[in-house]
Amino acid sequence: RRGGHLHGPDDPYVEGVWLPVLGPAAYVVWRQLARQATGAGRSTVSLPRLAAAAGLGRPLGNQSPIRRALRRLERFGLVHLEGERILVRPRLPYVTSRQLALLDPETQAIHRRHRDRAARTA
Numbered sequence: 502r503r504g505g506h507l508h509g510p511d512d513p514y515v516e517g518v519w520l521p522v523l524g525p526a527a528y529v530v531w532r533q534l535a536r537q538a539t540g541a542g543r544s545t546v547s548l549p550r551l552a553a554a555a556g557l558g559r560p561l562g563n564q565s566p567i568r569r570a571l572r573r574l575e576r577f578g579l580v581h582l583e584g585e586r587i588l589v590r591p592r593l594p595y596v597t598s599r600q601l602a603l604l605d606p607e608t609q610a611i612h613r614r615h616r617d618r619a620a621r622t623a
Contacts, residue, residue, distance in 0.1 A: 506619045507592035510535035517611040519593055522600050526566055527573040529555045534580065534589040548585075 508514045510532045520528045533554050537544050548560045552567035560567045571587065574580040581588040596604075601612055 507594055509539060509592050514615040515593055518596055518608055521604055521608050522596055523573065523577065526555070526557060526570040530567065530570040531574050531579050531589070534587065535591040538589050538591040
């Protein structure tokens, strides 16, 4: 945990900073999974239902949008795929300094505002 501060699926930091890092499809899939995980604890969702809820069509083939989004989330360590199971990290830390450096100045400023606000209230 970077700085001990984690952000849930409806935290403005996630949309403001993580969305540009993940891209829209992976962000929407993560948010769907995280909301479900934080709302009901352990829960299940079928891949077709997840794809439909994220607006990504049917999960046909290895290159379907939902499968690409899940692989991207796995590369970032936000989900872990175990066969048919998807384990989700429901709360995200601040982006890494490397990820931050790749973002545009406005998004970097959003990150700093959130980080500074959290530091003031800690």
